[in-house]
Amino acid sequence: NNAAGHTSAEGDSSNAAAAAAAGNSVCKEQQCSRSAAANGGMDSDNTDAIASNNDTNANDEEEHLPAGQHLLIDIKHVDGTFLNSESRLAEAMIEVVNLSKLTLLSYHCHKLIPMGVSCVGVLLESHISFHTWPEEGVITLDLFTCGEGELIPILPILEGLFAVPREIAEEDDEKPQVVWTHKLRGFSPKENALGDDLGQFVLERTDLDFKVEVGTTQTKFQRIDIYDHIDPKHRDHRSYIMSLSNDGSYESQHPEQFLPNREIYLDGVLQSTRYGNEAYHEALVHPAMLSHPHPKRVAIIGGGEGATLREVLKHKSLDKVKMIEIDGEMVEFSRKYLPDWNSCDDIAGSAEWCGDDERADVHYEDGMAWFNDRFSDTASGEDKEEQFDILIMDALDPQDNIPFADILYTDEAFLKTLFNAVSDDGIIVMQLGETANIHGPPEEISRNSKRAFVLNNFEKLGFHSVHIYEEGRCEFRAPWSFVLAMKGPLSESRWFRNAAETDLEIHKRMIETVSGAPTLKYVDGSVMEGYKVTPKSFEVVYCLSAPSPQSCLTGVTVTKENRKLYDPVSDRRFLSPLNTAGQGTLEEQICKHYLKNKGGLQRSSLPNNVKVVCE
Numbered sequence: 001n002n003a004a005g006h007t008s009a010e011g012d013s014s015n016a017a018a019a020a021a022a023g024n025s026v027c028k029e030q031q032c033s034r035s036a037a038a039n040g041g042m043d044s045d046n047t048d049a050i051a052s053n054n055d056t057n058a059n060d061e062e063e064h065l066p067a068g069q070h071l072l073i074d075i076k077h078v079d080g081t082f083l084n085s086e087s088r089l090a091e092a093m094i095e096v097v098n099l100s101k102l103t104l105l106s107y108h109c110h111k112l113i114p115m116g117v118s119c120v121g122v123l124l125e126s127h128i129s130f131h132t133w134p135e136e137g138v139i140t141l142d143l144f145t146c147g148e149g150e151l152i153p154i155l156p157i158l159e160g161l162f163a164v165p166r167e168i169a170e171e172d173d174e175k176p177q178v179v180w181t182h183k184l185r186g187f188s189p190k191e192n193a194l195g196d197d198l199g200q201f202v203l204e205r206t207d208l209d210f211k212v213e214v215g216t217t218q219t220k221f222q223r224i225d226i227y228d229h230i231d232p233k234h235r236d237h238r239s240y241i242m243s244l245s246n247d248g249s250y251e252s253q254h255p256e257q258f259l260p261n262r263e264i265y266l267d268g269v270l271q272s273t274r275y276g277n278e279a280y281h282e283a284l285v286h287p288a289m290l291s292h293p294h295p296k297r298v299a300i301i302g303g304g305e306g307a308t309l310r311e312v313l314k315h316k317s318l319d320k321v322k323m324i325e326i327d328g329e330m331v332e333f334s335r336k337y338l339p340d341w342n343s344c345d346d347i348a349g350s351a352e353w354c355g356d357d358e359r360a361d362v363h364y365e366d367g368m369a370w371f372n373d374r375f376s377d378t379a380s381g382e383d384k385e386e387q388f389d390i391l392i393m394d395a396l397d398p399q400d401n402i403p404f405a406d407i408l409y410t411d412e413a414f415l416k417t418l419f420n421a422v423s424d425d426g427i428i429v430m431q432l433g434e435t436a437n438i439h440g441p442p443e444e445i446s447r448n449s450k451r452a453f454v455l456n457n458f459e460k461l462g463f464h465s466v467h468i469y470e471e472g473r474c475e476f477r478a479p480w481s482f483v484l485a486m487k488g489p490l491s492e493s494r495w496f497r498n499a500a501e502t503d504l505e506i507h508k509r510m511i512e513t514v515s516g517a518p519t520l521k522y523v524d525g526s527v528m529e530g531y532k533v534t535p536k537s538f539e540v541v542y543c544l545s546a547p548s549p550q551s552c553l554t555g556v557t558v559t560k561e562n563r564k565l566y567d568p569v570s571d572r573r574f575l576s577p578l579n580t581a582g583q584g585t586l587e588e589q590i591c592k593h594y595l596k597n598k599g600g601l602q603r604s605s606l607p608n609n610v611k612v613v614c615e
Contacts, residue, residue: 067186068126068146069194071154074179075163076138082164083132083139086111086119092161093121093128100154102128102145125149130162137166144185150194152182152203152213174241181206193223196268201477202227209237210260215337219329222267226337228260235260261475264305264338266330269400276475277307277341280431282523283471285311287531288390288429288484290505291495295389296320299421301367302395304330306342309354309362312392313344314511314519318359322388324371328364331355346513367395368407368414375421376413387423397433398450409450412457419461425488428463430454435470435479438537442544451481458485459565465492466566468538469531473522481535496532499525534571542568 082088086109097104103124110118120129125145132139139162143151155178163176182203184195194203202211211229218224230237235258242251243258251258262274272280285308289295298312300323312321325331334342335353344350350357363370374385396405407414418428432451436443443452458466463485472479486492497505502525510519543552551569563570 064146065186065188065190067184067188068144069149069151070183070185071141071143071151072181072183073141073143073155073158073162074138075141075159075176076136077166077174077176078132078137078139078162079164079166080134080137081167083134083137084111084115084117086117089117089119089130089132093119093130095161096154096157097121097123097128099157148190148192152194155180155213177210177237179206179209180211193225193265193268196265197270198225198227198265198268201270202229202263207232210240212260214262215333217329217333219327219333221327222330224330224333225265225268226262226333227265228262230260262338262340264334267402269397270476272305272307272338272341273475274340276473277305279471279473279475279522280480281307281311282520283469283474283480283482283531284308284394284429284431285392286506286520286523287469287482287495287528288392288427289315290502290509290528291484291486291491292389292425292427293490293494297386297388298322298390298392299388300324301371301391301393303392305334305338306331306354308392308394309360310342310344310347312390313347313350313354313357313359315509316511317509320359320361322361322363323355324363324365324367326364326366331362331364346515346517347519348512348514350511371417371421372414376417377420385421387426388421389423389426391418391422391426391428393418393428393430397431398454399433399447401447405450410453412460415454415457416461419463419487422487425490427487427491428485430483432468432481432483434476435481435535436537436541438540440537440541442546443541444545455483455566461485462487463565464488465495467495467532467571468534468566468568470535471522471531479535481538499529501525502528534568536572539568539572 090107090109093107093109094104096102105122105124107119107121112118115134116132118129118131120127123145125147128141128143130139130141141158141162143154143158145151159176159178163178165176166173182194182199184192184199202208205211209230209232211227214226214228216223216225230240239251240258240260242249243255245252259274264271264273289298289312294317295315296317296319298318298321300308300312300321302325303309303323304325304327309321309323312318342354343352344354344357345352347357354360355362373379374383375387393408395408396402398405398409422428432454433448436448440446440448443449455466455468465486467484467486468481469484470479470481474480484495486495506520506524513519542549549564549567549569551563551567
C-alpha cells in the first residue's frame with residue numbers, strides 16, 4: 001500500500017515483474033526509474049548544453065545559495081480519463097520540463113488501484129511531482145527549483161498541459177480551476193521582490209480562489225508586478241465566472257461589480273488596488289485642494305499610475321498641473337494594465353487618458369532634480385518656474401529601506417526646496433505610509449524614523465500649521481496616513497470648516513461627470529470631519545519621545561510658546577473639538593469656550609493635569 005491509500009496496479013508500466021520479484025509493490029530504483037535520456041527528457045544535445053552550462057557556472061564562480069522557489073498547484077474539474085492515464089501524464093510532465101528549459105534527469109510514474117497516478121521527476125534543479133484523483137477530477141502538483149530562475153512564468157505551461165477539460169461534459173460542468181501558491185524557500189541574503197508584500201498578500205496565500213499575473217516588467221528604475229485575485233472572504237469566484245457569460249443573470253448584466261481585485265507592486269511593495277485606489281487618491285488630493293481658496297497651479301512628484309493626476313483634474317479652478325515622474329515606462333505600463341486608474345473620459349471635457357488633458361503637463365524626469373533646479377536656495381534662476389498652490393508628493397513610502405527614500409524624506413535642503421516651491425497660501429501634502437502603531441516605540445527610533453524627521457522639520461521650514469490624518473479604506477491592510485503642511489493661515493481656517501460648508505464647496509468645485517455619477521466616491525463633508533482629528537496613535541508615540549514634549553508633561557500651561565508646530569497632543573485635545581473658522585488662536589478659542597459656558601469647560605476635553613490660563 002502507499003500513502004494515497006491505493007494498491008499498485010498489475011499493469012504498472014514501470015516494471016510489475018520487478019515489483020513481484022521484490023515481494024511487494026515497491027520497485028527497485030534501477031528497475032523502475034526511467035532515465036530522462038530513455039524517455040526523451042534529456043538527449044545528447046541537452047547533455048552537452050548542461051555540461052556547457054556547468055562549465056560556464058564554474059568559470060563565473062556562480063554563487064550557489066541554500067535557497068530556491070516552490071510552486072504548488074491544485075487543479076479541479078479535470079478530465080478523469082486523462083488523470084488515470086500514466087502515459088499521458090508522463091508525457092505532459094516531460095513537456096513541462098522541456099518547455100520550461102529545466103533539465104530532467106529521471107522520472108518514475110506509478111499507476112494505482114483502483115485508479116490514480118503518482119509521478120515524480122528528478123531535475124538537475126530539484127524535482128517535479130504530482131498525484132491525481134480521477135473520480136474527483138483533481139490533480140495536485142509540486143515543482144521546486146534551486147537558484148533564482150522564476151517559476152511563476154511556468155504557470156501557463158502547467159495549466160495548458162494539465163488543466164484538461166472533461167471530454168464528456170455535463171451541462172453544469174465547470175471548466176478546470178487552478179489554485180496555486182508560490183513561496184521562496186531556504187535562506188538567501190539577497191532581497192527578492194517575490195518575498196515582500198507581493199509574497200505575503202498574493203503569491204504565498206493558499207486561500208485565494210483565483211489569482212493570475214496580469215503583467216510584469218523590469219524598468220530602468222524598478223520591477224513592476226500586477227496581479228488579479230479573488231479573496232473568498234470578500235468576493236465570489238463563481239459570481240465572477242457568471243459575470244463573463246451571456247446567460248442573462250444579474251452577474252452577466254453587471255460584470256463591473258464582480259471583477260477580481262487588481263493590485264500593483266513596485267519592487268514587491270504594494271502601491272495600489274482596484275478597490276482602494278479611489279479612496280487612497282481622493283484622500284491624498286482633495287483635502288489639500290479643498291483647503292486652498294482657489295488652487296490654479298498644482299505639482300505632482302511621482303504618481304506614475306496616473307490616479308493622482310485624475311483626481312486633480314476634477315477641479316474647476318485648475319489651470320495647470322505638472323506631473324514629474326522619473327519612470328516613463330511605469331506610466332506606459334499603467335496605461336496598458338491600469339486603465340481604471342488613469343482614465344479621465346468620465347470627467348466632462350477631459351480626455352480618455354488623463355495625461356492628454358490640456359491642463360496636464362507630464363514630465364519624465366527626476367522630481368528631486370527638477371525642483372532643485374528651479375526652487376532650491378542655490379538655483380541659478382535659468383529654469384525659473386512660477387510657484388504652485390498645491391504640491392502633492394505621491395512617491396515612495398517613508399518606511400521603504402532604500403537610499404532614494406532616505407534622500408526624499410531626510411534631506412533638509414530638498415524639504416526647503418519644496419517649501420520654496422509653494423505660494424504664500426500654498427499647501428504641501430504627502431502620504432506618510434502606514435499609520436503609527438499605538439503599541440510601537442517612538443517614531444524617531446523605529447522604521448518610521450524618516451516620517452518623524454519630516455514632521456519635526458516642518459516647523460524649521462516656516463510652515464504655519466501641520467495636520468495629520470488617516471484613511472482606512474485604501475486596501476493596504478492597515479490605515480494609511482497623510483500630512484498637510486500649510487504655509488499660511490487662510491488654508492488652515494478653511495481646513496476647519498464644518499461638514500455642510502465642505503459639501504457645498506465640493507458641489508461648487510467639482511467638474512460634473514459624463515455618466516452623471518458623483519465626481520467623488522469617498523471624500524465628503526462627513527469624511528473631512530474625521531480627517532480633522534489627529535489619529536490617537538500619533539499622540540501616543542509622540543509622547544514616548546525623549547525628552548518628552550512639553551504638551552505631554554503634567555502641570556504645563558498650554559501657550560503658543562511651548563506648543564510645537566507638529567503637536568498631536570494639542571491637536572487632539574484642543575484644536576479639533578473647539579476650533580472653527582476665524583475664532584482666533586488656540587488659547588483664545590479655549591478661553592472663549594470656557595467663559596461662554598461660565599466656567600463649564602469639561603475636563604474630558606483637556607489633557608490630564610494640563611491647565612489653560614485665561615485672563
